[in-house]
Amino acid sequence: MATKDAPVNDPMLDPRTGEFLVIGPGHTFKSVTEKVSRIVLTSHTPLGWFFGFLIASGFTGMLLVAVTWLFLKGVGIWAITIPVAWGFAIINFVWWIGIGHAGTLISAILLLFKQGWRNSINRFAEAMTIFAVICAGMFPLIHVGRPWLGYWLFPYPSTMNYWPQFRSPLLWDVFAVSTYATISVVFWYIGLIPDLGTMRDRAQSKFGQFTFGMLALGWRGSVRHWVRYETASILLAGLATPLVLSVHTVISFDFAVALLPGWHTTIFPPYFVAGAIYSGFAMVITLAIPIRKFYHLEDLITLRHIDNMGKVMLTTGLIVAYGYSTEVFMAWYSASRWEWFMMWNRMFGAIGWSYWVLITCNIALPQLMWIRKFRLHAGLMFLMSLIVNTGMWFERFVIVVTSLTRDYLPSSWGTYRATRWDYMTFAGTLGLFTFLFFLFVRFLPMIPMSELRLMLPQAKVRAEAEPLPEAGD
Amino acid sequence: MPLPEGTYGLLAEFDTPTHLVQAASAAYSSGYRRLDCYSPYPLEAAAAAIGFHRDEVSLVTLIGGLLGLAAMFGLETWISLWAYPLNIAGRPYFSWPAFVIPAYEWTILYAGLSAAFCMLALNGLPKLYHPVFNAPNFRNGATTDKFFLCLEATDPKFDVVETRSFLEAHAPVSIVEVEY
Numbered sequence: 069m070a071t072k073d074a075p076v077n078d079p080m081l082d083p084r085t086g087e088f089l090v091i092g093p094g095h096t097f098k099s100v101t102e103k104v105s106r107i108v109l110t111s112h113t114p115l116g117w118f119f120g121f122l123i124a125s126g127f128t129g130m131l132l133v134a135v136t137w138l139f140l141k142g143v144g145i146w147a148i149t150i151p152v153a154w155g156f157a158i159i160n161f162v163w164w165i166g167i168g169h170a171g172t173l174i175s176a177i178l179l180l181f182k183q184g185w186r187n188s189i190n191r192f193a194e195a196m197t198i199f200a201v202i203c204a205g206m207f208p209l210i211h212v213g214r215p216w217l218g219y220w221l222f223p224y225p226s227t228m229n230y231w232p233q234f235r236s237p238l239l240w241d242v243f244a245v246s247t248y249a250t251i252s253v254v255f256w257y258i259g260l261i262p263d264l265g266t267m268r269d270r271a272q273s274k275f276g277q278f279t280f281g282m283l284a285l286g287w288r289g290s291v292r293h294w295v296r297y298e299t300a301s302i303l304l305a306g307l308a309t310p311l312v313l314s315v316h317t318v319i320s321f322d323f324a325v326a327l328l329p330g331w332h333t334t335i336f337p338p339y340f341v342a343g344a345i346y347s348g349f350a351m352v353i354t355l356a357i358p359i360r361k362f363y364h365l366e367d368l369i370t371l372r373h374i375d376n377m378g379k380v381m382l383t384t385g386l387i388v389a390y391g392y393s394t395e396v397f398m399a400w401y402s403a404s405r406w407e408w409f410m411m412w413n414r415m416f417g418a419i420g421w422s423y424w425v426l427i428t429c430n431i432a433l434p435q436l437m438w439i440r441k442f443r444l445h446a447g448l449m450f451l452m453s454l455i456v457n458t459g460m461w462f463e464r465f466v467i468v469v470t471s472l473t474r475d476y477l478p479s480s481w482g483t484y485r486a487t488r489w490d491y492m493t494f495a496g497t498l499g500l501f502t503f504l505f506f507l508f509v510r511f512l513p514m515i516p517m518s519e520l521r522l523m524l525p526q527a528k529v530r531a532e533a534e535p536l537p538e539a540g541d
Numbered sequence: 542m543p544l545p546e547g548t549y550g551l552l553a554e555f556d557t558p559t560h561l562v563q564a565a566s567a568a569y570s571s572g573y574r575r576l577d578c579y580s581p582y583p584l585e586a587a588a589a590a591i592g593f594h595r596d597e598v599s600l601v602t603l604i605g606g607l608l609g610l611a612a613m614f615g616l617e618t619w620i621s622l623w624a625y626p627l628n629i630a631g632r633p634y635f636s637w638p639a640f641v642i643p644a645y646e647w648t649i650l651y652a653g654l655s656a657a658f659c660m661l662a663l664n665g666l667p668k669l670y671h672p673v674f675n676a677p678n679f680r681n682g683a684t685t686d687k688f689f690l691c692l693e694a695t696d697p698k699f700d701v702v703e704t705r706s707f708l709e710a711h712a713p714v715s716i717v718e719v720e721y
Contacts, residue, residue, distance in 0.1 A: 097581060097686030223616060231625035234617045235632055235639040243613075243643040247650040254657045261666075266581070266684040285667035288674070289683050292593050293664040294583040299598040300660035304653055307606075311649045318642060521582040521686075529586040530559045 090185045091523055092367030100368065100520045104513050105270050107363055113510065116362060121506045127499020134492040135210060143213050145489045152472045152484040157211035159464040160494050162319055163347070164204035164501075165245065166340075166460065168252070169312050170348020171197030175255060176308035179301070185376055187519035188368045191263075192359070192508070193352050194256040199504040200351070201249045203497040208241070210493075237321040244318040251311055255304045261287050262297070262518040316344045323467065329410035330471035333398065339391025346384035346430075347460035349377050353453035357446050359509065368515055371444050378443035381456065382434060388463075389431045406476055414470045418483070422462050423470075429459025545721045549672035550576075550693035551704050552679065553713035558584055561688035564711035566590035568692060571707070575696035579673065579689040581682075598659050605655025606648045613647035614640055676717045691719065 091100070138145060148155040171193040178186040209215045221242045223232050232239050265287035268280035287293070320340035323331040353374065360369040399411035414423050433455055436442050443449060469484050508514065521527055555561045558580065565578050569591050578587040588594075617640040621627070626634050661667070673679050673691060683689055690713075692704050701718065708716050 101581075101685045223620060229625075231620040233627055233629060234621060234643060235629050235636050240639075240642045240646075243646040247646040250650060251653040254653055258657050258660070262582075262684070269680045269684045281669065285661065286669045286671060287666065287684075288671055288679075289579045289581055290664075291578040291580055291584050291588040291591070293666070294580065295585065295588045295593060296596045296598050296660045296663055298583050298585075299596050300602075300656045303599060303602050303656040307602075307649045307653045307656070311646075311653075314642075314645060314649075318646075321642075518582045527558065527582060529562045529584070 090188065090370060090372055091520065092370060095367065095524060096526070097521050097524065100524070101266060101270070101517050103365070103368065104515045104517050104520070105267060107509070108267065108511060108513055109271055109276065111273075114362075117506065117510060121503070121510075124499050124502035124506055127496055128503045129499075130492055131496025131500055134489055134496055137489065138210060138493070139215070143211065145487065146493075147484055147486045147490055148211075149482070151475060151480055151482045152469060154211075154468050154472060155484060156486055156490040156494055157207045158322075159461070159468050160497065161204050161207035161211075162340075162464045163461050164200045164207070164497065165248075165319060166316065166344030166347045167351045167457070168197040168200035168204065168248075168348065169316060169341075169344040170350075170352050171195070171200070172248075172252060172255075172308050172312040173345050173348065174352065175259070176305040176312065179305040180309060183376075184523055185372055187523055188370075188515055189352060189356060189373055189377075190519070191256075191259065191516045192355060192505075192514045194252065194259065195505065195508045195512075195514070196348075196351060196355060197252045198249070198256060199501050199508075200348075201245070201252060202504070203501050205245055205249060206497065208245075237318065237325045240318045241322060244315045248311060248315045251304070251308055255308055258297075258300060258304065259516060260512065261285060262289065263513045263516055265289065266517055267513060313341055316341045328471045328475055329404070329406040330395075330414065330467065333395065335391055335394045335398070339388060339394075342384045342387035342391065343460060343463060346381060346388055347457055349381045349384070350453040350456035350460070353377055353381075353449055354457065355505065357450040357453075359514070361446070363509075365515070368520065371446075374446060374449050375440075375443045378437045378449060378452075381452075382437045385430060385434045385437075385456070392427070392431070410471060410474065413474050414466060417470065417474065419466075419469060419473075422466050426459050426462040426466055429455045430463060547721060548694045548701065549675075549719040549721050550691045550699070551701070551708060552673060552676045552689055552691045552717045552719050553708045553711070554678055554682065554715045554717070555688040555690065555711075555713055558587070558688055560711065560713075561690055562586045562590050564690050564708065564713070567711060568690065568707070572698050573692050573696050575693040575699075577691050577693070579679075579683045579691070581684050581686060581688075584688075587688075597663065598656060601659040602652050602656040605659075606652030609647040609649070609651025610644050612651070614644040617643060672719050672721050675721075676719050678715060678717060687714075 095103075146155060146157070148157070171190075174186050174193040175190040175197075179190075209218050212218060220226075220230075221232065221239065261284060264280050264284035268277055268284045271277045271280055317337040317340065320336035324333060324336040326332060356369050356373065356377075360366050396411055399407040402408075414420065434452065436448075437452065442452075473482050473484055475481070553564065555564065561578055561580065561584070565576070565587050568576055574592075576591055578584070578591060580587060618635065618637075621636065621640075622634050628634075629636075632639075673683075673689070676689075678687070679689065681687070690708070692699060692708065694701075698704075705716055
């Protein structure tokens with residue numbers, strides 16, 4: 069890690085390695101536990117929480133209105149029509165599910181790579197995954213037009229004697245997303261159990277003791293339990309890693325298996341996965357920076373975290389840039405005039421501006437993250453995370469809309485202009501996501517306390533030679 | 542089933558993981574077998590000290606994953622060949638490459654659920670009541686910053702007086718007799 073320009077006597081730096089400390093200095097088992105559990109167990113909810121929660125509730129209410137009207141009137145209230153039958157619903161679906169992927173990446177892949185710094189951020193990154201999957205999963209369901217028949221997607225013995233068609237990527241999606249949602253919830257809950265035990269033991273109110281007690285399932289920290297628990301965590305991480313890669317791969321198949329110019333390409337799976345991680349890390353930063361400031365968690369979510377996440381974003385951003393350039397290259401190299409026209413239309417056609425928004429947000433501006441000072445500036449990184457997420461939304465917009473509006477036959481060309489109901493539904497899911505997140509930070513420990521304890525130097529068992537203290541000590 | 546009565550065991554509290562591991566390995570090597578350690582974070586050294594090395598979670602996960610794979614691949618094959626054969630653009634009824642994808646997802650689904658539920662089942666959880674919760678100092682520290690060693694009364698070597706003096710030699714912060 070580049071540390072040349074860092075001051076030597078900075079207490080936030082590890083004197084041995086020169087790296088940023090993952091946890092601020094001077095913490096004990098008790099202090100980290102108290103710091104995290106106090107946020108939940110306090111009877112005094114900060115005013116700012118109510119304020120944010122109120123705004124988020126407002127947007128959630130808007131979502132309810134938009135969806136109710138959709139159910140009453142049908143999908144005609146959206147701008148979707150032929151040829152653009154996918155529109156905002158699928159753009160938002162892909163965008164949200166991509167955001168979710170960073171949570172799994174942080175909790176699973178970084179666990180397998182023994183990246184200890186992830187411990188402070190994995191809990192709320194996983195929560196982010198679940199809430200993002202809730203928002204994502206809603207879109208295909210309400211997009212089918214008759215969501216109350218959504219269960220037709222699943223293979224079950226029906227009186228109609230009908231079964232689903234397993235050669236379709238849209239059905240693969242059902243299994244990929246439902247597995248992803250289930251495993252994410254299970255992984256998150258298993259991770260929560262020891263901390264729920266801590267909350268049960270620290271809660272003062274009868275209601276808190278009872279609720280956390282039920283949720284903790286009687287966790288008592290037996291070392292035998294811990295061994296099995298650790299095995300299960302590692303296995304879940306090992307399973308979630310191929311899962312997260314497969315989920316966005318399957319989503320990219322929704323496009324890549326179709327024959328449309330701009331969709332029918334083999335670069336989609338890897339570049340969709342990289343894009344998902346890119347936007348997901350951006351969302352983790354969007355959430356982490358205000359939270360650490362508001363709850364004074366700068367010791368636990370340190371600049372090291374922001375710095376590392378900036379590096380991950382830079383890397384995945386470059387992979388995405390490689391994906392874009394491969395698309396352009398292949399459009400030329402394939403010598404397919406439809407591909408070449410699609411690329412020209414994407415850049416300079418009627419909605420060419422959206423392509424340049426995406427290039428600016430996803431490729432040009434993020435190069436600032438090469439600068440170390442930039443990565444260590446919380447405010448600038450917060451701004452960058454918003455820029456990247458805007459860019460990633462436009463990426464999906466460009467992919468869905470430009471290809472669908474201009475396919476092979478000019479007679480079937482069309483336009484797309486989102487209606488107010490499209491915008492309300494999208495903004496509403498942002499509200500729902502924030503709403504759920506506010507509830508999460510208020511009622512559950514947002515940082516895994518047991519994993520923080522493990523990272524403290526006093527957690528290590530020292531060598532045998534150490535003398536026992538006197539009995540009276 | 543009648544509830545057991547009397548002493549569950551002696552619970553010694555320690556301030557550091559090092560002291561816990563030393564006391565636990567001493568207890569194990571002097572013949573105690575019904576004993577358990579409690580720590581606020583995973584402490585593999587303590588589990589090793591009381592002779593607990595391997596668990597079956599991995600095996601159950603593997604079996605679960607294979608079951609999921611077989612279940613979904615079998616379902617797809619049965620549906621596409623016998624229950625509801627559909628000609629989709631002339632593709633074969635047995636389109637196994639396409640079937641791999643849902644089968645892969647269900648492998649992960651079953652394996653993940655097996656890992657989680659097997660861990661809970663082998664740990665005997667959920668179990669909302671346990672005698673160690675009766676110790677007044679357990680709630681204060683076991684899930685925060687204290688380390689406990691419990692020598693259980695069902696052990697043939699257990700004797701309230703002798704076991705207490707054995708534990709005292711390891712300088713615990715306190716020793717509590719835990720009732721059922």
